Amino acid sequence: MEDMRKPIPVEEAISRVWERRPNGATDDIPITDVDNRRLSDDIFASHSVPSFPKSPYDGFALRSADTTEAGRNHSVSFKVVEHIGAGELPQKQLHEGEATRIMTGAKIPDGADCIAMFEICQTYTDNGQSYMSMTRTMESGQNIIEEGSEVAKGDLLIPRGTMINPGVKAVLATFGYSDVKVSRKPVVGIIATGTELLDVDEDLEPGKIRNSNAYMIASQIKRVGADYRYFGKLEDNLEESYDMVSKALAEVDMLITTGGVSVGDFDFMPAIYDKLEADVLFNKVAMRPGSVTTAAVSGDTLLYGLSGNPSACYVGFELFVRPILQHQLASQKPFLKRIKAVLGTDFPKPNPFTRFVRSYITYHNGSVHALPSGIDKSNVVTSLANADALTVLPGGTRGFKNGDDVEVLLLDDREGQREF
Numbered sequence: 001m002e003d004m005r006k007p008i009p010v011e012e013a014i015s016r017v018w019e020r021r022p023n024g025a026t027d028d029i030p031i032t033d034v035d036n037r038r039l040s041d042d043i044f045a046s047h048s049v050p051s052f053p054k055s056p057y058d059g060f061a062l063r064s065a066d067t068t069e070a071g072r073n074h075s076v077s078f079k080v081v082e083h084i085g086a087g088e089l090p091q092k093q094l095h096e097g098e099a100t101r102i103m104t105g106a107k108i109p110d111g112a113d114c115i116a117m118f119e120i121c122q123t124y125t126d127n128g129q130s131y132m133s134m135t136r137t138m139e140s141g142q143n144i145i146e147e148g149s150e151v152a153k154g155d156l157l158i159p160r161g162t163m164i165n166p167g168v169k170a171v172l173a174t175f176g177y178s179d180v181k182v183s184r185k186p187v188v189g190i191i192a193t194g195t196e197l198l199d200v201d202e203d204l205e206p207g208k209i210r211n212s213n214a215y216m217i218a219s220q221i222k223r224v225g226a227d228y229r230y231f232g233k234l235e236d237n238l239e240e241s242y243d244m245v246s247k248a249l250a251e252v253d254m255l256i257t258t259g260g261v262s263v264g265d266f267d268f269m270p271a272i273y274d275k276l277e278a279d280v281l282f283n284k285v286a287m288r289p290g291s292v293t294t295a296a297v298s299g300d301t302l303l304y305g306l307s308g309n310p311s312a313c314y315v316g317f318e319l320f321v322r323p324i325l326q327h328q329l330a331s332q333k334p335f336l337k338r339i340k341a342v343l344g345t346d347f348p349k350p351n352p353f354t355r356f357v358r359s360y361i362t363y364h365n366g367s368v369h370a371l372p373s374g375i376d377k378s379n380v381v382t383s384l385a386n387a388d389a390l391t392v393l394p395g396g397t398r399g400f401k402n403g404d405d406v407e408v409l410l411l412d413d414r415e416g417q418r419e420f
C-alpha cells in the first residue's frame, strides 16, 4: 500500500500553521506612499482638533449679549473693528457693540462668543468706518467650533493593523505624520512545478498547459498586501526542485510551491520535505478542494506545498497562507470574514470532507445569497474568475438544498475577523 495520509480537520490545520506564524517587521515611509499599507502602531492625537476655537462660516464674530434687543423691527448695530481670514490671528478683543468680520476657519477673537452669518447681516459705512447691523438675537456659543470639540489630545484615533485608506491618510496628515510606521511587506517566494507547464506567452502544445497558478498566487499575495518573488517553473525532477526550493528558502520570508504534492510518481514535494528535514505540520486536510495541501517549517521558514489543481491551490492559499501573511502585516483580524448567506443552489451529494465552493454573492430583499461561480471541481480554473466568496459546506452525511442557511468566507473584504 502507498503511504497513507491521515486527513485532519481544517480548523486543526489552520491552528497548526497559526502556532508557527512569524511576526512582521516595520517600515517608516513617507505619507505619499502609504496607501493600502497597514499601520504598525496605534495612532494617537498629538493635539486637540481643532486646536483653537474657529468659525464655521463667513460672517461676523460678536458678543451675543449685544443682540438681546434685536428683533424684526429693531436692528442692533456693531462697529466692525477688524477683518480676518483663515490663517490670520485676531489682534483685537471685542467690547460692547463691536464685531469682527471673520472668514470660515479663522480663530474666534477674544470677547466674541458667537458668529452671525453674512446672510443675516447688513453692512454699511459711515465716515469711513464700517458697521454691521442685524435684527436677530444670537445665543452664546452659536456657530462656534470649540477647541477640542472633534478630538481631545491623546485620544486613540486609529488602531494598529488598520489598512490605510484615504480617510486614514487624512487623519495622518492632520496630525503631522509626514512619515508613517507601517508593517513591512513579507516577501513570499513562488515556485511552480510540473513538466507540463508552459509560460503564459507560449503556444499551446499537446499534453501541456499554461502555468496559471504562479500568476494566481502572485495576485493573491498582492491582494493581501505582501510582495512576491517568482523563482520560475520547474520540471518534475527531484534534484533540480530540491536545489531550487533550498535556494529560495534562504531568500524569502515564506515559500509557496504548487503541484507535486500528492502521491503521484512525479510528485516530489514530499521527498523534498524529507530531504530538507522539514517539520511537516500536515499533508492531508479534510477539505475539498485542496485535500493534499501541505504545510511545513524548514529552519524558521514556513513552506507551503499547495496543490497543482488551480482551485485547490487557490483555496489552500486563502485558508492557510492568507491569515499568516495578514498577521505578519499587523492585521488584528487576519482571518477571512465569515457571514451568513442563503444558498442559491442544491448540493444533493453528501461529502465527508468540508467543501469550500467558489462562489459569488448577491444581495436581494435584505439578505445575502451565495451561488457557485462555476464548475465546482478542484481542477477547474474558470470558476475562480468570478469568485468573491467561498461557501462553506460542512462535511457529513447530508447534502444541501437551495434556500439552506450557509456560511460564506468573503475574499475581497478588507476588514477580516479575529478567528477562523
Ligand SMILES: Nc1nc2c(c(=O)[nH]1)N[C@H]1C(S)=C(S)[C@@H](COP(=O)(O)OP(=O)(O)OC[C@H]3O[C@@H](n4cnc5c(N)ncnc54)[C@H](O)[C@@H]3O)O[C@H]1N2
Pocket (backbone or CB within 6 Å): 192, 193, 194, 196, 197, 209, 210, 211, 212, 213, 214, 258, 259, 260, 261, 262, 263, 264, 267, 289, 290, 291, 292, 306, 307, 308, 309, 310, 312, 378, 379
Ligand atoms: N491516487 C491519488 N491521486 C490523486 C490524489 C490522491 O489522493 N490519490 N489527490 C488528488 C487531488 S485531491 C489533487 S488536488 C491532486 C493534487 O495534485 P498535485 O498537487 O500533486 O499536483 P500535480 O500532480 O503536479 O498537478 C495536478 C493538476 O494540476 C495541474 N497543474 C499543476 N501545476 C499547475 C500550474 N502551475 N498551473 C495550472 N495547473 C497546474 C496539473 O497539470 C494537473 O492537472 O492530485 C490528485 N490525485
Ligand code: MOO
Pocket (backbone or CB within 6 Å): 287, 288, 289, 290, 291, 292, 293, 307, 309, 311, 312, 378, 379
Ligand atoms: O486536493 Mo484535491 O483539490 O481535494 O481536489
Ligand SMILES: [Mg+2]
Pocket (backbone or CB within 6 Å): 259, 260, 261, 262, 263, 264, 266, 267, 308
Ligand atoms: Mg500530482
